[in-house]
Amino acid sequence: MLNFEFTEEQEQFRKILRDFAKEELLPHYTKWDREGITPRHLWKKLGDLGVTGLRIPEQYGGVGADCLTTGIAAEEIGRGDFNLTYSVMLNALIGEILTQHASEEMKNEWLPQIASGEKIVGIAITEPAAGTDAGGITSTARREDNEYVLNGEKSGISVATCGDAFIVFAKTNPSLGNKGISAFLVPSTVNGFEAKGYEDMGNIPIGRGSIYMHELRIPAANLIGQENQGFSQVMNGFDLSRLLIGLQCVGAAMQSIDETIEHVKIRQSFGRPLATYQAVSFPIVTHHTQLELIKWQAYRGLWLRDQGRKHSKEASSVKWLGPKYSVEAIHECLLLNGHYAYTKEMPLEQRLRDVIGLEIGDGTAQANQMVIAKEIIGREFRTHQTQTV
Template sequence: MNFSFTEEQEYFRKMLQEFAKEELLPHYTKWDREGVTPRHLWKKLGELGVNGLRIPVEYGGSGADCVTTGIAAEEIGRGDFNLTYAVMLNALIGEIINNHAREELKREWLPQIASGEKIVGIAITEPAAGTDAGGIKTTAVHKGNVYVLNGEKSGISVATCGDAFIIFAKTDPELGNRGISAFIVPANLPGVECKGYEDMGNIPVGRGSIYLNDVEVPEEYLIGLENKGFSQVMNGFDLSRLLIGLQCVGAASQSIDETIEHVKARQSFGKPLATYQGIQFPLVTHYTQLELIKWQAYRGLWLRDQGLKHSKESSSVKWLGPKYSVEAIHECLLFNGHYAYTKEMPHEQRLRDVIGLEIGDGTAQANMMVIAKDIIGKEFRSY
């Protein structure tokens, strides 16, 4: 057993730590306050090789392993939680396109994703289909040399700023989960309409709904085989859930580090707050919980790199990573006093941002169902 990172991975981590501290953290709250998606920073991450970590070198990416991708999620999460979508989304989308799309699509889209020139979202969720992704109602009807898409996607990250989306639609409604296909749909196609939400957090991510009204998508924009889209994305969730856990841990760890400095300096009854067990023990509890999640996440990423099963590890990280991170940030906010309840400090925004990922990519209950199916058996599943 070897829990160490390679020399290259340590160098990569140090580079991202410096970048996050110097260029991301000072402006983290700015984009939230202004309601702006900082596309220039997506391009900067492209220059650093972060956007294309799971994209092969021949398509402009870094061709990195999953563990290295996890390092990026953790460190970027410390500086700007919302920019970790450039890691998590692009890793998921990069794998789907690279593993399943035809060569022409790879050459058209992967270099632009890797460079940060294009932002691409993934659209599965619908008003009546979230955890039950197989229950989507959006349809794609093959007519001549196009597919005609109709439906509504909801709760989609980068809906208001995305240049294109991987849309999942029913190509054979009678087949249920086995009748779903995936398409790359440029946002500027006629019939595509995107509307944003007024969310509690994740403001710079531009979450919203995508409406598809007789959208004609060229048949060559089909990803992989018709009716195979569901299996393509289910495997990808095992990666994104691990990365989500690490981006949440990164944000929470940054709040803990900031709070430790605060309680060392702040005096109460003639002594630093850090001398009281009522401060020490909660911080130790949160630190320990986050460390456990972090190493379970890296173990899951290592298993994926080895081609081994990792669904239950992924689901455990997605279930507890956001939960423990929210609890840690909340306590840090309280320890920093009433100023941390204002928008003068980043804790309140981290709390709002991280809560969103207690929902996205599978709720706690959905992930517990995945684990139960694995350790107890499919025949005893509760749904």
């Protein structure tokens, strides 16, 4: 039987978050961008609502929600403040990795603080010479007695300037390629850690930047999971973050469409509301339709994940087209609102800048198309047999 209905509890959760996003997030969305601030108090507030701990089990202070419910949060928070959706997506990814692979001690120390929104933890894979080809990283971690010593540079990392810790990927056995990568929990307070922020086009409150590790020493217990298993541990997590990213972009774009529909019903030209001209209504219809398609593909992917079934192809399709269709929709909305929307008085220009970032972050269009090609055409037809995506 096919059932597209959310449960009553999920619908209630959606309503709570939609009201919260409208009343408490949307009015200040542009403020954090203008002031260049990470609103940590709102991460904490989202923690009180359970949003930051959705994929963290109850025994570690989280909500233990399913992936579908997590998707609802990504979509609804995206309507209010796109940058705060990182508290859903990043925390779901980090929450799953730590829950599945970290030691009991690490889980007890970090998960409750992540779930409450008190601590922000990022993920550091990308390097100046290794983005799409993530297996090509050159950061190293060498074991010395009861410690690991990390060296290298990470680039493009979300929450670099405000994160309390990072899951850092480094090579423990460089001769094994992507099978020689391990993951470590690195607090940003340790000696040898340095972060520098970027002057980004958007996503300003996320504090993206580079992380430098110079003879950075952490206890051996900070290894997450098995040595040399880091890559396979995180790749599965990306199937979740990619579905959530699609929904957070759709949330921001649908909010833009709602605002634009209100505008074109009121604004007149040549004595009639703009909405009566099909050259105005049809583009809105086109974008709305495209976004609905992405939305249901995303929820289908999340449902498959909840059932423990394969969903990499679905996740990549959503990550590829979700941000793209959302950017196109927001751009059109900006134009339909006329010159005023080109000012910083309205949130549309910021939404456009913010959402473009996630056309790149977490895998570009091409990276995601490679995943789909591998599945529908075959592994043996990949360009590079050592390819990592």
